[in-house]
Amino acid sequence: MQKILVWDWPVRLGHWLMVGGFILAWLTSESESLRLVHVLSGGVVVAVALFRLPWGFIGSRYARFVDFVRGPGSVVDYLRSLIRLDPDHHTGHNPAGGWAIVLLLGLGIATGLVGWAMYNELGGDWLEELHEGLAATMLTVVFIHVAGVISGSLLHGENLVRAMITGHKQGSPDAAIASARPLAAIILIAWVGVAAWWLAS
Amino acid sequence: MRAIPAVALLLASLACHAETPQQIRQIYVAEASSQQAGFTPSAKRGEAFFRQRFANNDKMPACTSCHTDSPLNAGEHAVTGKSIKPLAVAANPNRLSDPAKVEKWFGRNCKEVVGRACTPAEKADFVTFLSEVR
Numbered sequence: 155m156q157k158i159l160v161w162d163w164p165v166r167l168g169h170w171l172m173v174g175g176f177i178l179a180w181l182t183s184e185s186e187s188l189r190l191v192h193v194l195s196g197g198v199v200v201a202v203a204l205f206r207l208p209w210g211f212i213g214s215r216y217a218r219f220v221d222f223v224r225g226p227g228s229v230v231d232y233l234r235s236l237i238r239l240d241p242d243h244h245t246g247h248n249p250a251g252g253w254a255i256v257l258l259l260g261l262g263i264a265t266g267l268v269g270w271a272m273y274n275e276l277g278g279d280w281l282e283e284l285h286e287g288l289a290a291t292m293l294t295v296v297f298i299h300v301a302g303v304i305s306g307s308l309l310h311g312e313n314l315v316r317a318m319i320t321g322h323k324q325g326s327p328d329a330a331i332a333s334a335r336p337l338a339a340i341i342l343i344a345w346v347g348v349a350a351w352w353l354a355s
Numbered sequence: 356m357r358a359i360p361a362v363a364l365l366l367a368s369l370a371c372h373a374e375t376p377q378q379i380r381q382i383y384v385a386e387a388s389s390q391q392a393g394f395t396p397s398a399k400r401g402e403a404f405f406r407q408r409f410a411n412n413d414k415m416p417a418c419t420s421c422h423t424d425s426p427l428n429a430g431e432h433a434v435t436g437k438s439i440k441p442l443a444v445a446a447n448p449n450r451l452s453d454p455a456k457v458e459k460w461f462g463r464n465c466k467e468v469v470g471r472a473c474t475p476a477e478k479a480d481f482v483t484f485l486s487e488v489r
């Protein structure tokens with residue numbers, strides 16, 4: 155076991171853009187003076203999540219959905235190992251974390267698109283309720299996600315937050331990904347800029 | 356005492372059927388009367404409030420910043436430029452039909468434009484203005 159590269163650049167950059175966008179969207183949600191900031195930051199969340207879908211098929215090994223979306227059996231096994239305070243080590247995402255990711259991506263897209271529909275008056279007042287309900291559900295999943303990251307980090311003695319920044323985790327050398335895919339990260343930035351601007355206009 | 360009108364609003368919105376502008380006005384009038392004996396709502400004061408400029412927010416100093424000089428017109432959001440449906444009941448029958456929605460927008464926009472919560476008397480005057488303006 156040594157430090158190996160597991161998270162490519164689009165995964166890491168996309169993650170922190172989504173965190174920033176989500177927090178900013180929450181903080182500005184009730185203000186009309188900051189409505190544009192809300193719509194832009196919410197647009198960043200949608201744009202990152204939409205990019206992440208194809209990246210889940212063509213990205214590097216641990217970015218792929220096939221690598222971390224597992225059946226309920228594996229999730230239960232992992233949660234049991236967590237309760238025994240001896241969680242199974244996964245080089246990529248653990249099975250419980252994998253489902254949190256799917257939920258966060260889905261809720262990010264749904265919340266943002268409903269917000270966009272409301273912003274452009276494509277529906278009635280019910281859209282406002284739906285937008286708020288989806289956002290609150292997403293916040294709940296974020297808390298569970300962060301709790302999972304903290305407990306996983308403590309129990310493995312491995313700082314998962316730092317791993318999401320540097321891209322490195324413990325693993326055997328042959329499990330490392332070959333490239334951090336910087337070019338795709340540049341495409342991600344360009345896409346997020348264009349898509350968020352378009353959603354806000 | 357202050358809790359009673361809030362509870363009335365809550366019950367009214369839970370009942371989940373559309374209220375009339377008169378019922379919504381009545382809720383605020385009751386609340387204002389409990390603080391100020393003999394209170395009667397005035398469309399004139401409501402209109403003055405609508406036009407008053409507050410030194411709180413440069414981007415939206417008055418209600419008129421987004422809602423134009425007349426509540427009978429469609430407005431335009433001062434920041435996003437998105438259109439806003441008319442506030443006057445005469446121009447938009449959906450207005451003043453959902454107490455929770457009315458409270459939500461008083462809550463949000465009084466804080467942002469006026470810089471404080473609006474008083475029950477101000478709200479009673481304002482909804483009176485919106486339901487009577489032609």
Ligand code: HEM
Pocket residue numbers: 164165166168169172173176206217246247248251252255258259262296299300303314315318
């Ligand atoms: C500041 C709080 C947060 C921290 C410290 C954090 C940390 C992490 C970590 C360590 C992982 C990898 C999990 C693993 O190794 O199994 C991860 C993945 C992920 N997190 Fe967070 N997270 C935070 C907030 C959020 C928020 C607010 C969102 C969504 C709005 C989010 C969405 C995701 C997604 C989608 C993934 C999967 C990343 C990918 O594979 O592209 N996270 N997070």
Ligand code: HEM
Pocket residue numbers: 176179180183184192193195196197199200261262263265266267269270271272273282285286289290292353354
């Ligand atoms: C996924 C990220 C987003 C989150 C977490 C989020 C969250 C929220 C929340 C909590 C509110 C407060 C609702 C209320 O108190 O009535 C709100 C309001 C609003 N959001 Fe979002 N939002 C997001 C994305 C968007 C996007 C992308 C748009 C538009 C393109 C948007 C447009 C709006 C508008 C116009 C309002 C005011 C709603 C109203 O009239 O009551 N949001 N948002």
